[in-house]
Amino acid sequence: MTTTLVRKAVGVTSLALVAATVVMGLFVTPPDVVQGNLARLLYVHPPVAWVAYLAYGVTSIASGLYLWRPTRSLKWDRIAVASAEVGVVFTGLTLVTGSIWGRPAWGVWWTWDARLTTTAILFVLYLGYLALRRIPLSPETRAKRSAVAALIAFIDVPIVHESVVWWRTLHQGATVATLGANTKVHGIMAWTLLLGFIAFTMVYIWMAMVRYRVETMSAEIEAHQLEAWEAERMAEADTSDAAIGRLLDPGTRAPDEVPTDQGVAPR
Amino acid sequence: MNPYVTAGYSAVLVTLAVYAAWLVIKSARLRRAILKAGSTEAGGRA
Amino acid sequence: MLDESRIGDLLDGGPKPSVPRRKKRLRVWLPILVIAAALGFLIAKGLGNSLVYFRTVDEALAMKATLGTSTFRLEGVVKPHTVTTNASGGVDFEVIGQDGRTIAVHDTANPPELFQPNLPVVLVGHFQGSYFLSDQIMVKHSANYIAAHPNRVATVNGKKL
Numbered sequence: 001m002t003t004t005l006v007r008k009a010v011g012v013t014s015l016a017l018v019a020a021t022v023v024m025g026l027f028v029t030p031p032d033v034v035q036g037n038l039a040r041l042l043y044v045h046p047p048v049a050w051v052a053y054l055a056y057g058v059t060s061i062a063s064g065l066y067l068w069r070p071t072r073s074l075k076w077d078r079i080a081v082a083s084a085e086v087g088v089v090f091t092g093l094t095l096v097t098g099s100i101w102g103r104p105a106w107g108v109w110w111t112w113d114a115r116l117t118t119t120a121i122l123f124v125l126y127l128g129y130l131a132l133r134r135i136p137l138s139p140e141t142r143a144k145r146s147a148v149a150a151l152i153a154f155i156d157v158p159i160v161h162e163s164v165v166w167w168r169t170l171h172q173g174a175t176v177a178t179l180g181a182n183t184k185v186h187g188i189m190a191w192t193l194l195l196g197f198i199a200f201t202m203v204y205i206w207m208a209m210v211r212y213r214v215e216t217m218s219a220e221i222e223a224h225q226l227e228a229w230e231a232e233r234m235a236e237a238d239t240s241d242a243a244i245g246r247l248l249d250p251g252t253r254a255p256d257e258v259p260t261d262q263g264v265a266p267r
Numbered sequence: 268m269n270p271y272v273t274a275g276y277s278a279v280l281v282t283l284a285v286y287a288a289w290l291v292i293k294s295a296r297l298r299r300a301i302l303k304a305g306s307t308e309a310g311g312r313a
Numbered sequence: 314m315l316d317e318s319r320i321g322d323l324l325d326g327g328p329k330p331s332v333p334r335r336k337k338r339l340r341v342w343l344p345i346l347v348i349a350a351a352l353g354f355l356i357a358k359g360l361g362n363s364l365v366y367f368r369t370v371d372e373a374l375a376m377k378a379t380l381g382t383s384t385f386r387l388e389g390v391v392k393p394h395t396v397t398t399n400a401s402g403g404v405d406f407e408v409i410g411q412d413g414r415t416i417a418v419h420d421t422a423n424p425p426e427l428f429q430p431n432l433p434v435v436l437v438g439h440f441q442g443s444y445f446l447s448d449q450i451m452v453k454h455s456a457n458y459i460a461a462h463p464n465r466v467a468t469v470n471g472k473k474l
Contacts, residue, residue: 018283022276026268030460035427037269039458044279081314089286093279100275106451107425112362121355128348134341168366168388170435172456185458203283210290217297218315224304225319296320 007213010206017199021047024192032189041101042189047196049094049119051204053157055087056126058208060154063147077143078219080150081133082211084126086204091123106170114167118160125153139219367435370410373445382439388453389416393430403447408434420447427452 025043032039059080066076098116099109110116129149133142159166164173185193367386368376389408392415396406403420410416418436428434428450438447 018280022280026272026276033459033461034429034432034454035458036461037272038427040269040272041275042458044275048279089282093282096278096282097275100271100278104269104271104425105427105454107428107449108451111451112358113366114359114363117355117359117363121352121359124348124351124355128345128352131341131344131348134344136341163363167363169363170366170451170453172454174456186460189458189460207287207290210287210294214290214294214297215314217294217301221297221300221304221315221320224301293317293320297315300320 003209007206007209010202010209014199014202014206017195017202021192021196021199024188024195029189029192030186035105038101038105039189041097042185043192043196044200045094045097045101046193047200048090048097050197051200052087052090052094052122053161054201055083055090055204055208056122056150056154056157058083059087059150063150066143066147067151074139074143074219077139077146078212078215079208080147081130082208082215084129084150085211086207088123088126088130089207090200090204091119091126095119095123111170113169113171114163115160115169115171118156118163122153122156122160125156129153370408370414370416371412373416373440374410374414377440380440382441384437384439387416387436387438387445387447388433389436390433391428391430396430404428404450408436408445416445417443418445418447420450422448422450424450425452427454 021043025040029040029043031037062076062080062083065071066073066080098119102111103109129146132149133146135142137145161174163169164171367388368380370387370389373380373385373387387408389410392407392409396404399405399419401419401421403422404424405417405419407415407417419441420436420438433453433455435451435453436445436447437449437451438445440446
């Protein structure tokens with residue numbers, strides 16, 4: 001009951017915060033001195049990318065907790081997949097918004113610099129994680145293998161983040177991580193950026209919660225169906241036992257066998 | 268409004284709205300399925 | 314997660330005719346194969362392009378002999394007062410490096426909207442004599458975001474690009 005209430009509260013809050021970000025980003029903040037109105041993409045592109053990192057971070061922690069014996073529980077596996085799927089949606093949005101920004105600002109939709117390439121790899125790695133989960137296996141085996149895959153995929157996250165430092169890129173350096181050093185984001189623009197980060201993080205929390213619920217209910221139904229199937233098999237086994245009994249002792253016949261008997265009866 | 272800005276914001280809002288709607292529908296369907304399974308079980312036993 | 318078809322079965326009563334096993338297996342393994350291929354492609358692209366994404370003006374001048382007329386990406390800052398439009402629909406200008414040396418650029422493509430003096434650019438092209446012949450200009454903007462009209466509201470006097 002409380003969980004439902006929390007989920008609803010998070011949902012409503014995230015909706016309101018996203019609306020506020022859109023209003024601030026599109027109408028209240030001033031255009032940038034170099035980029036003009038294009039700079040408005042600043043309030044969505046970095047926050048969306050941050051959520052992808054966050055989602056994969058949560059997937060990794062949950063996967064680690066599954067692999068560690070004292071905390072092993074399928075609950076962690078469900079959290080891991082819920083977060084990874086939301087992460088994939090946000091990584092996709094990072095690529096799309098980046099591309100839309102790149103066309104007018106850089107002059108190209110795409111270029112093979114380190115930041116873009118490693119982000120595309122990140123997207124494909126976690127798509128792969130989701131695809132691997134579709135291999136039919138027992139929940140425990142699947143959880144174990146997926147957890148290992150998730151931890152391997154996470155290696156790319158710090159590489160994506162540091163790519164603008166380690167290699168020469170067309171992409172700008174990190175705006176937020178270096179804030180206060182040489183980088184400047186003007187007052188209200190910085191506040192709107194912060195608002196964007198909070199808003200999309202709330203959206204992530206809500207989506208991951210609902211996705212987790214979907215995963216839990218799926219597991220519940222699957223367990224229920226397995227139970228029903230077991231029961232059916234048991235019932236089947238009963239009838240076949242009876243049939244063997246009848247073969248061994250032709251004297252006793254079940255009433256439903258009578259019509260067949262009549263059919264072959266000599267005239 | 269700059270068309271690229273409009274496109275960027277729309278891409279984010281539309282994608283998130285579609286995914287959110289999918290999540291809500293899926294979760295509602297599963298809930299109904301669980302309730303139904305529970306009720307048939309109870310009915311079978313009665 | 315549960316298949317949509319199986320939830321449908323539960324809600325609408327009896328199961329629908331199930332998908333043949335081979336088709337089911339294809340549905341699992343085909344995406345994995347496609348993803349593996351995409352991953353291989355991206356890593357190859359990354360190793361081929363990203364590690365040395367561009368050469369600076371200074372490096373390009375130092376390596377001019379070895380570079381010959383091979384295509385590479387050149388990075389430099391657009392030197393003010395050197396930009397003129399040319400007959401091939403592009404712009405002629407000079408890029409300046411860290412130590413103040415310059416390379417003259419003849420560009421044949423339409424420059425992007427943000428192209429302007431004092432901004433760093435990445436050019437795709439090759440040396441042709443003393444010139445750098447470019448067929449693509451990419452603008453490498455900074456991580457600074459500074460209000461153009463700090464005292465005005467964007468929608469009233471926003472600078473449109």
